[in-house]
Amino acid sequence: MVRCRVLGHRYRFSAEGETMVWRCQRGCGAAGSKRYPTASDAVRYAAAFDREDSKDLGRRAPLVGLLPLRVVRAVRALRERRANG
Template identity: 65%
Template sequence: MKACVVLGHDYRFTAQDEVMVWSCARECGAGGSKRYATAADARRYAEAFDRKDTEDLGRGAPLLGMWPLRVWRALTRSDRSGS
């Protein structure tokens, strides 16, 4: 799929018993699996890998290069605390 070539794969992770399984959300066929000692371990790793970092967007960004993003984060943070 062209999107995967340009943007990279968008892997989603799930756990099925002791096996963690991942596949590309764009349905290009990429994926794999790994077996862990316990189902709890597989579930823990799948949850950790499956999270998206959109909430941390802009945190720790370069000061000048990402200035608009830092300003936007500051404004949205003050909107949430004021309501």
């Protein structure tokens, strides 16, 4: 799939018993699995990996593309520190 080649895979993670399973959301067929000692471990790791980073946009932004957003966040944090301390 061209989109996965250009943008990378968009993996979704889930747990099936003691096995964590991942599949590309775009349907290109990329998938895998990993077995853990307990089902709760598999659920914990699947939940940790299966999250969108859109909430943290700007906090861990790449230096090149989202640099202005990163600068704005840094200035806000500096102002808050000065106001509180």
